[in-house]
Every structure is written in C-alpha cells, then in structure tokens.
Amino acid sequence: MMEYKSYTVEEAKKKLEHYCAYQERCHDEVYRKLRELNMIPQAIDTIIVHLIENNFLNEERFACSFARGKFRIKQWGRRRITNELKARNISSYNINKAMKEIPEGEYLETFDRLVAREWEESPETNIPKRKKKVMDYLLRKGYESNLVLDAVHSLPEK
Template sequence: MYRPTSKHTSVKEAQKQMEHFCAYQERCHQEVFEKLRALRMIPTAIDQIMTHLIQENYLNEERFAKSFARGKFRIKKWGKKRIVQELKQRKISMYNIKGALSEIEEEDYLQTLDELAKKRLSQLTETNIQKRKKKLADYLLYRGWESDLVYAKIQELI
C-alpha cells in the first residue's frame, strides 16, 4: 500500500488550525500567511483561508497592532520607536501603527521612561560620569525611546 511521505492538509483542516492559532493569541496577517506557507498550502487556498479569518474576525490587523503596542510597552517597557520598528517589520500599515501608539497614554509613557532610567542608573557601576551617561543612553535608545526624551532624562538624573 502506498503512503505519501508528507501529510497534506486539506483547506478545511488548515482553516480550523488557523482559527485556533488566531484565537489563542492576536496574530498579524504575515504570521498567518507564513504559517499557511509552512503547511504547504497553495496560494488560492491561502487567500481563501485568510479571507475567511478576516471575515470571521479571527484576524484583525488593527486589533493586533493595538494589543502588540500595549503589551510591549507595559511588559517589556519598549519606547515608541522600537514598537513602530517591530510593527513595520510585521508589515502593519502606518494607519494602524498610529492607532496602536494612541493606546499609550503620554503620562504613563513619561513615567515609565523615568522609572526605567532610574532603575538602570542604579544598576550601573561605572564611576566615570561620561561613561555612565553613555551607558544609560545606549540602554534607553536600544529599547526604542526617543533620543530627545532620553538626553533630557539623562540631564535631569546625572
């Protein structure tokens, strides 16, 4: 009896899998597309499944962008520049990126920068003031905080 070496997934099976994939956690279109490509789905099947997921509200780019921005800001303490960069990498539209950034309250944003800077400064053992400033700036810039805010915070703290 002949048995194929790789199991082919039917459109219905793939659709069910993607519904679970999207229901478990917010996903962007790119993630779902890549997952379907990994399942070796043909382009017409991918289009059909993606359309179904969007119509059934399993896949919503705006909701994903807002959730992503809130999560990365609250949990990882990323600045807006890093969030924008990561969303662009996921091919999210500028319209949705702007909407996502509006989820972050300005007061919370500045307070988080202050807490992050103070915490990092207390961890630095460098005695040279210039090197301390550089290390703190590098850390905050890497996390995506705007340079004008970073340098103003460093002037305030050191």
C-alpha cells in the same frame, strides 16, 4: 525522504482558527504559517479571507494589542514598537492607532522609572561612561532621542 502532511482547506481553516484564537496574529504570521502547511496560494487567500470575515484575524486589533503588551511588559519605547510593527508589514494607519493605546502620562512615568533604575544599578564609576550606558540602554529600548538626551543631561554630574 520526508513525508509532508497535506491539509484540506477545511483542516487548515480549523488549524488557523486555533492559531489566531490562541494569540493575536498579524497577516504576515498567518501567511507564513499557511506556507509551512504547504498550502497553495489560492487556498491561502481563501483561508485568510475566512479568518478576517470571522474576526479571527484583525490587523488593527493585533497592532493595538502588540503595542500595549510590548510597552507594559517589556517597557519598550514608541520607536521600537513602531519599527517592530513596520517589520510585520502593518499599515501606517494601524501603527498610529496602536500608538494611541499608550497613555502619555504612563509612557513618561515608565521612562523616568527606567532612567532612575538604570542609573542606580549601573556599576560604572566613570560618570560620562555611566551616562553613555544609560543613554544606550534607553535608545535600545526604543525611546525617542530627544527624551533620552534630556534625561541623561539632567542626571547628576558626580
């Protein structure tokens, strides 16, 4: 038989304060964490309100931080970042705000760098296949299809 540790609301609050202070979290992550701690719905609501009021939990801050991080560290495109935020139930308002965190110039520079790197490093000798691999890679990264098509069409034919 498994033993479940039970937490008082105060213990859970402290635990979740640390959880949110360590790294930005979205409401969904916090809710899931509280469910894992076997908290009842009323306690979950109380704790989430406490975290928001004390600025441990801020969905707009989470969305902006997430967008900056995924773009700068993983070089994700806007479409992938948007989809990941939607999967975390972030509001359209906060997603739009987060997208403004990515400067257009830096976005296009990163995109161009990825195109060039993928093209150079591809071992594929068949040019159409090579272009397809570069295109698939960029679409997986979440870059807009019009950007990807323009970039792939401008790649050398030989």
